[in-house]
Amino acid sequence: MKSIRTLRLLSLLGFLLLMAPFYDQCNGHGMKKAEAPTKELMVDTTAIESLTVKNNNSIERNPIAKDSIVDLKTIETPLYVKAYEFIDVESNQNAFELANMSSIYFEGSFAEFKEELSKDFKKHKYDGLSLFIRSFSFVFIMFITFSILILSFTKRIKWVYKLSIANLSLILITLICILFFDDLFETYKQIKWGYYAFTLVQLGIFYTSKYQITSSKS
Structure with missing residues (x-):
């Protein structure tokens, strides 16, 4: 029973972490300093x-x-606004913003997209393809995370287990895209705490759901 409650808590936390800062596309300077009164x-x-x-x-x-x-x-700026500005940075992107980048691929035609990729490949640049894979990976991560939250309140724990594997695989794919194919990536500081926290929560969901499946069989 405790594992079920833990699984539901982790599922809710994972969904909320989608709004946390994941990546700094522009290599900013981290958190803003609260302005003096x-x-x-x-x-x-x-x-x-x-x-x-x-x-x-x-x-x-x-x-x-x-x-x-x-x-x-x-x-004077209210205290809660200062606290939000201290945490939030315009250059930082959460999972929703990273997924929203996929919308640019619906503005043009597939022929234009293919032409742009071919030009990049000739220059041995793969950041265009990397952005495409990464943005759509976050689209699936959003839907999977929401599905895990819903399924955690049902008895379909096996689906939660399978979806947690899918989420961890997609997270790994996005990290590979950032670390090896993103031309704007310069330092590990661009990967924000939301990325690490979300990954740890998904690992927790994986092990908790696996334990629940194993215990139900015995």
């Missing part, structure tokens, strides 16, 4: 005067707010 602006209005033009074209000076100070405070 803005300082108060003190404006002295004792020297402010208004000018009035009379009918005879003479100018009369009218002092305004003598010996008074206006305290202007800029609106």
Whole structure:
């Protein structure tokens, strides 16, 4: 019974981790630093005067707010927004954003895609094919992860086991594409914590479902 609850918890965690940062396509500098609170602006209005033009074209000076100070405070960023900006970086991409890259392949024709690949192959470049495989792999990872979440609340544990193997295989494929065929990959720091956490959770789902299948047979 405990293994079932653990499996369901891991399935839910795996689905939520799809929104975590997976990859930094642009080799950014990691997490943003929270901006320092803005300082108060003190404006002295004792020297402010208004000018009035009379009918005879003479100018009369009218002092305004003598010996008074206006305290202007800029609106500070809420704490929860600072916390989100500290974690989230625009260059970081989660699983949904990596999967969304597949949409670009529906904008053109297959002939254009084939022509672009042939040009890359002549230059011994494989990043176009790598992006194609990686983006569609994440599309399948999203659907499989959601299916695992649903199936974990049923008695079809064997399907959860099989789908966890499929997810781990797809994760391995995406990592190979990033490490060996992505021209923008420069350092391991581009692979963010979401990638590692999601992989560990999928391993947990694999072993938990396997244990559940084995225990049910005995």
